[in-house]
Amino acid sequence: MPFGCFAGVNQHGQTIILGGTLMRNETADSFKWIFRTWSHGIGWMPDCMLTDQDRAMGDAICTEFPHTKHALCLWHITKKFPSWFNTKLRDGFQAFLKDFFSVLEVETAAEFEALWFTIMEQHLLSDDKHIKELFKLRERWCPVYLRSYFFAGMASTQRSESLNALMDFFMTAQTQLHEFIDAFDQVVGSRLEARKIAHVRDKLSTFRSVTSTKFEQQAYDAFTGYAFNLFRQQLVSSLEYVVHGEKVSHHEHMEIKRTISWDSQTQTIQCSCLSFQFTGILCRHALRALVHFNVTELPQQYLPSRWCRDEERKDFPPVRGKRLLLSPSNPPLECDSPTGDGVLSEKTNIEESPSVGVKGPPVCITKGRPKSCRLKSAIENLKPKGRVCRACGQIANHDKRNCPSVHSQKK
Secondary structure (H helix, E strand, O other): OOEEEEEEEOOOOOEEEEEEEEOOOOOHHHHHHHHHHHHHHHOOOOOEEEEOOOHHHHHHHHHHOOOOEEEEOHHHHHHOHHHHHHHHHHHHHHHHHHHHHHHOOOOOHHHHHHHHHHHHHHOOOOOOHHHHHHHHOHHHHOHHHHOOOOOOOOOOOHHHHHHHHHHHHHOOOOOOHHHHHHHHHHHHHHHHHHHHHHHHHHHHOOOOOOOOOHHHHHHHHHEOHHHHHHHHHHHHHHOOEEEEOOEEEEOOEEEEEEEEEEEOOOOEEEEOOOHHHHHOOOOHHHHHHHHHOOOOOOOHHHOOHHHEOOOOOOOOOOOOOHHHHHOOOOOOOOOOOOOOHHHHHHHHOOOOOOOOOOOOOOOOOOOOOOOOOOOOOHHHHOOOOOEEOOOOOOEEOOOOOOOHHHHHHHO
16 A cells, blocks of 8 residues: 655754555545545644645645645656656757756746746747646746745655655565554654754754854754754855845855845845745845844844744644554453352353454555556666776776786786
8 A cells, every 4th residue: 555654844954754644545535535634633734735746636735725835846847857858858958957947046936937938948848748737837846936935945855755765664565554553653753762862962062153143142042953053054154245235145246136125123134035934044145134234133033933942843743543552442340259150150151252354455556657667767778887897997797806807917
């Protein structure tokens, strides 16, 4: 049966498990039931979700989580590019990739759309069905449409993929259902243990200033070690930027400018890069502007509790199903201690309980072609190069330890 996992990130930057499911099929109705049951179990609906391009999953999210921002994994999209465009573009494929990733760096939707059509016309891909579908779904994968939502800096399902790899360490496709429950519990336990270790490490850490600014000390006192390191990277980088009115730019790349707006009354600052909204950490442009405006302390709203040390989040809600394991199957019997014939009489009058046979779940067919029958891309069909022998310099299935030329010289 296909296994699905709900992955998230805690205040220490660690991947956590928010739930898991075994599916009989991967239809829209199945996903709707899963999302509905999972949301009821944890007691809240997610603000944002990051998935692959499964259409049934997307329809279920729109139905069950209408107010959730649904984003598509950018890595899954670009992974398909060689099979989509390599044959059409041939030598121009690398140039197309460079232009495509440059589109992702624009700041406004208008700039993205204008540059998108220009690039697709240059590479003769305006009428390609994949390009049309990507543009139709642009609000789900393009960063310019997602930066205003908090995704903890995630743009791919890499954390979920890492959890799947961790699950493969504890189980296989032949794992029985009761063994799967124990293995899943071990994975959850390992995540909890990692969180405790990070919490203790933060308590035992000592502050060492790098920039000698009050911002750095203030962030250290509030943030976890993970969030503080992200903040300090931005703070150190801000020293290389200069402010010209409402524009902030790097001193070596003055042509690239970010727009900053500062309201001294409400103590709010906005940057056109929208990094704080996307990651929860102030960007280097905003930090440089705060210093320029003679702000000595970070406003409290820029120390979000999401990354604070004292934030106790319910990352692992209690599993209601465990109550069934802990509760007895039958009420306890209370009786006086019989002796002699009384014991034999009680034994002979025992009624046989009906036996219940528990069988394994049926084998399910997952989506897509079987691995042995599916069409492979050109990259997957490439044969790996052999190793280079340092003794003879040839590409062969040997090295200098067992090189035939070396052995012949010794003889």
